[in-house]
Amino acid sequence: MGTWDVGPFDNDTAADFCDSLDEAPEGDRPRLVRDALARVLDADDPLDQHLAVEAVAAAALVAAQCPGGRPVTGSYGPDLPVPVLPADLRGTAVRVLDRVEAEPSELRDLWAETAMYPHWLWSLHLLRKVLTFPAPQPVARSWARIDAWMQRHAPASYALLAPPADPAEVESAQEAMGVRFPTDLLESLACHDGITEWAKLLPDEPPMSVAGILEHWRACVEFAEEEPDYAAPDGDQEPWWHPQWIPWAQSHGDSQIIDMREGPGRGRLGNAAHDDVGCFDAGWPSLAVYLTAVADALDHGGKVDGVVPYLTRDGGLWWAVPQTTELNGAPLTPAPRAEP
Template identity: 50%
Template structure:
């Protein structure tokens, strides 16, 4: 089993035990043809780890806060969000860094992985030591890789570790909503929309 598939298996196992409703929103696998077609439309080869993730779950069947940084996109959603950024960037000088040493608003070699209301979690496909890292491209600020995960596998394994043994993924901690669904929030959160949040249980020893 690949590192990405193993991480997803651990996440699924935790959900199966503690938040089964969240497990049902994980979409079925994308087909190889759908992934190949999406890569062709974007014009970039999808890295192996992204393909492995899509072959596990083609995004979600409905919006849910099941991953800490952003809900994962489907293959079609990756194409849609990539096109949107590529269409907007020329109009806002989005390919040019605002200051020396900063990231631009967008780069044609970033692939969206997750979408949090227009703020995109991206995989950096530029050549060099940062190739494959996972960072963030907000809709209203330059992108940043300050706290980048070195790979998609590293990010998903951090999520699995946080669920299995406790701890955080960056600033985000796992909770269980009153209705039984998984929710990620900042440390010390106690309520969501007036309903209680409780810290997510870890796996039984």
């Protein structure tokens, strides 16, 4: 099996599978995708590497049609469009990725012998994340659920949530930035104008006030203008900063950004580190989806971006990797789920 990278289409077997899709009548292509997934779930152990590679490519085609999915635009994907795939294939694709990644799997064993193994695992993680994105609720509904959970279980954190932003200040910030805020962000600011002091209230960076958004945006734009050699993108990479990125959350110079550039990625969430280029590979399709996932994790358990909620000794909410037991020497306890 000729392989040149960790992507779902970066090998000969996946390229052949894509050729078979192009050669099939348009109406038969969804069946071929489903069959490739089913063969893995029906296979005996150890899982054959060729079956696994075809199924990963099929899972990538399913993910491409999900909110936040990456379009299949590479040289080795199908040349012809795949018709809309049934929604039930998302769950099937997740089970397939779990099977491919678990022992006994020939493909997993082959990658495990190489230095690229962590990168291959990460590529599967990104596909799985897109396939399992929750259906977004309205932002106000998600904040209401988060607020109610914190009122009951983490009152110290709830006290740090700021009141709604001043609409006039929101409008002034948009004019100063030359960027219109997406509806999701406007709804979020109408719930809380950030927080009153730094706290790990969300899995990623803490939300900022309107004033904080404008201040951080101005600082990044000015630095990018003053240091063009540092801030310029390298090849296909994202730039260090773009004036149509809205930093809605920030900590120590690293921000969670909303991409407002025109195109299919408009409204998605990514990250802009102070010492690295922007990145959307592990982001979210929208702020609404992200906040829905946060509310779901608090109410029902589960991870968001690899972390889970805990309670600190003083009644605060904290997010950390599973199995964490303490914070700065003080105990952390797993956060309780919402009562039925």
